[in-house]
Amino acid sequence: MARLFLCEKPSQARDIARVLGVTQKGSGCLQGHDVVVTWCYGHLLEQATPETYDPAWKRWALETLPILPREWQLVIKPDWRKQFNIINKLLKDSTEVVIATDAEREGELIGREILEYCNYRGPITRLWLSALDDVSIRKGLADLRPGASTETLYCAGLGRARADWLVGMNLTRAYTVLAGRQGHDGVLSVGRVQTPTLKLVVDRDREIAAFVPKPFWDVVGTFQAEEGLFQAKWKPSDESLLDDEGRCIDEQAARALVQQAEGHPGRIVSLETVRKQQAPPLVMDLSTLQQEGSRRWGYGAQEVLDIAQALYETHKATTYPRTDCRYLPVSQFDEAHQVVTALQQSDPSLTPLIDALDLSRKSRVWNDSEITAHHGIIPTTSPCDVTRMSVPEHNLYDLIRRHYLAQFLVPHEFDQTEVILDLVGETFVASGRQVRVEGWRELFRRPASGDDGEEQESSGKAKKEDRALPALQQGEVCPVTHLEIAANKTKPPRPYTEGTLIKTMKNVARFETNEKLKARLKVSSGIGTEATRAAIIQTLLKRGLLRKKKGIVVSTPMAQQLIDRLPAMITNPGMTALWEQALDEVAAGRMTLEDFMERQEILIKRLIQQASDVTMDLPPPSTPKCPECGANTRKRNGQYGPFWSCSRFPECKGMVKIESRGRRKKTSREKAGHCRGKGRR
Structure with missing residues (x-):
């Protein structure tokens, strides 16, 4: 015992x-x-x-x-x-x-x-x-805690699993059957997380399709300062010239300014330089790793998860990957020397970088209060054989280890300069950045992603506001060497990649208008989990609701039709927040599992009743008509191979045989009898 x-x-x-x-x-x-x-x-x-x-x-x-x-x-x-x-x-x-x-x-x-x-x-x-x-x-x-102290947490887990099952089994079957009546051959997945995820893509695709580009004009001036040239952009003071984003939409006003300013110098009326520091990025969690893998190399979300799992299980090179945490426990700070030593033994080419580290430096990443079930993904204390890694494995491993090493380098420091010029009574603005201390950025060939999840430009494509300005003086008069009118058009939102879709799933709270539900979605880190988001996207791709083309994820007509027919409570991520609120009550012991499930059953009954009144308006399938009743057919597998069966089966037993060379041969209703009960629903 x-x-x-x-x-x-x-x-x-x-x-x-x-x-x-x-x-x-x-x-x-x-x-x-x-x-x-x-x-x-x-x-x-x-x-x-x-x-x-x-x-x-x-x-x-x-x-x-x-x-x-x-x-x-x-x-x-x-x-x-x-x-x-x-x-x-x-x-x-x-x-x-x-x-x-x-x-x-x-x-x-x-x-x-x-x-x-x-x-x-x-x-x-x-x-x-x-x-x-x-x-x-x-x-x-x-x-050790008493077992009874966490029993209600188990009840909440049961409630989540059973509620997901009820939604998935009932609504997937309902809408698949409705689509099948029109000859659709396939499963229309419906789920608590799948469906709001699908709606995100459908909404984005429709926004892109409905987008009408609108023209706007920038006036960019090149000014000659004593220490060199720099550019500044017109900022109109007349709000009637601007759209909601502050862009000039009056071409004539822009041209009038250029004519008016000809031969006049600009004068610096405001000059402010501030020394700023940028802390090193936190270590990776899975979703950030998936976003970066997609952005840098075009890796799919499931591909990144598989690679991260291999680094953890096969190579023993990194820690547990399915984490939603980007922090490390303070107690692990003392292991830094072991981790760095193992990295150097695994890859001696890192020695120049490692020699520059200060292992006594404790960054913000060491924070016990931010630790969830697992800490961030970091290298292990054991050496690994990097020569056995595939190129994708090494790419992600290198990203993980550099984010860890960055914790022991000084912050990146730069001077941020903001300039305001007056030119014939109009305002021109310029912004520049002068790096003072490279710091942790020395570790990255391309800048690491920001802590807020925003993608940063690669070092070869620096933003204009990141470029250095020449030395300037308050009140300095700067002749204009060139004024250019740049005609532009607004751009549609970008389609999703797997990486940006995962980012949106995690930050879906920004789409919720109800403040309580928004707050709950933030607490639960959006919809899905680190371990399930990739699988959810993969399921939608496999079932033909999403399609991937050159790294872009788009919805299919079937997906758009499904989203239009489903009730808003299923497509809206706020539904997940409502469930999570109720599950919190179960976990806290303020609601019983039985009460929670009773509410779910009432909801499912109502949703099925609504589904029974739905008509799916699907694009016509490219299938033969039933020889008996003229309805669409569906491809099924029988005892003697595949065949086209009437979508009204079992009411109608009509079928079209599929010949081995692809020719279709109609058979009589009587001959179709041998397939009775053999087809897959």
């Missing part, structure tokens, strides 16, 4: 076992004296499919909806059955279970759903960790 520590993943188990002094390897566990540490691989269990509850629910049909399980069931994931059986056996021999999964709602669900499934009824305690370094683990072990 032993005390059993149940962890969420093998790496977590190894870290905890190391501190416990548990070193003997067992089958799917680590063993010590009266202590066993075992692990999951995330969720070992999943929600059962509808037909598990009722065979009639296997068929996709509106009359079977809504599907509302009375007694919820879980099933073991086939890939993890072996590990589940190991845990089940260990539980039978345990005197106590310490839940050591991630310290958040999903981690609580992963651990407790196994205990419930295995009917474990022994004592439970909770190891609550904010980081997996030795100091943090020892602190957590010395302060």
Whole structure:
């Protein structure tokens, strides 16, 4: 009989076992004296499919909806059955279970759903960790929480999983069946996160399609100062000449100014220079890594996640990648020398950069109050073989390590100069930047992304306001060497890439007008999680609702039709915020799981009722007509291969046979009988 520590993943188990002094390897566990540490691989269990509850629910049909399980069931994931059986056996021999999964709602669900499934009824305690370094683990072990203290968090996790299932199973089936009646062959995914994500892309595509470029004019003057030339742009004082963005929309006014100013000098009426510092960027979290991978190299979100996972699991080069945190625990500051030494051993070419580091410098990245379930992605304390990495792996690894090394370099310093000139009574403005201390920017061939997620220009394409100005004096008179009218047009918003879509999912609160819901979306970091956003985009791509072309993600006509037909409460990210508010109440013990689920069931019934009245106006499919009733057909697979079946099946049994050479051959209604019941819905 032993005390059993149940962890969420093998790496977590190894870290905890190391501190416990548990070193003997067992089958799917680590063993010590009266202590066993075992692990999951995330969720070992999943929600059962509808037909598990009722065979009639296997068929996709509106009359079977809504599907509302009375007694919820879980099933073991086939890939993890072996590990589940190991845990089940260990539980039978345990005197106590310490839940050591991630310290958040999903981690609580992963651990407790196994205990419930295995009917474990022994004592439970909770190891609550904010980081997996030795100091943090020892602190957590010395302060184990009673199991009852986090039970409501488990209830909230169950509520989230079941509510997602209800929406996905019911609404996906409803709208897929409606589309199938018009011959659409495929699944129309509907989900709590999928659908608001899809709407983001649909809205952007429509905004681009409806965009009408509008002309505006800039007047740019080149001025001769005593120490050199510089450029300044006209800033009209007459607001009637400006659009909402402050751009001049009156060409005649611009031309009149150029004529009026001919032969007149400008005079500097305001000159202000401020020394500014820019702290090093924080270390990476997964979404920032995905954004940078997309921006720099065009990598897809799932591709970046797979690469980050390989750096973590295969190369042992970086820490856990599925994190939403860009900070590090203070206790890990003392490991900096080990990390840097390992980096130098792995890649001696870094030596000149490493020699410039000050390992006693503690940047803002070391902040315990910002740590979530996992800290930011950084290099490990063990050397790795960089020669075994692929080019994409090395690209992302280099980005991760440079963001870590940047913490030990001085801030980037520059003088920001703002100039205002008067030219024939009109205002011209110029801005310039003079670098004084390169600091951490020496580490980056291209500037790192800003902490607010904004992309910065590469060093080869510096913004005009980043260019240095010549030395100037207050009151200096500067002759005009050239005045140019630049005719421009407003530009449509850019289409999404996978990287910018993930950024928008994370910052979706800016689209919400309700202040309470906006605040909740900010707390939950938008829609989806670091671990799920890439998979959500991938699902939408696989099911034909999104299409990727040259790195750009666009919606399909089917997606636009689906968004138009779905209720706003499903397409609006505010719905997620409402759910999260209710789940917070469950986690706090102010609402029961039963009350939460009762509300979800009422909602689903209402949504299915609304769906039954919907008519999908889809583009006509390129399929043959049914030979019996003239309706569209859908491609199905039968005992004798693929065939075109009437979209009104089973009411109509008409079909068109698909010949091996692609020719279609109509058959009689009687001959179609052998396919009865064989087709896939």
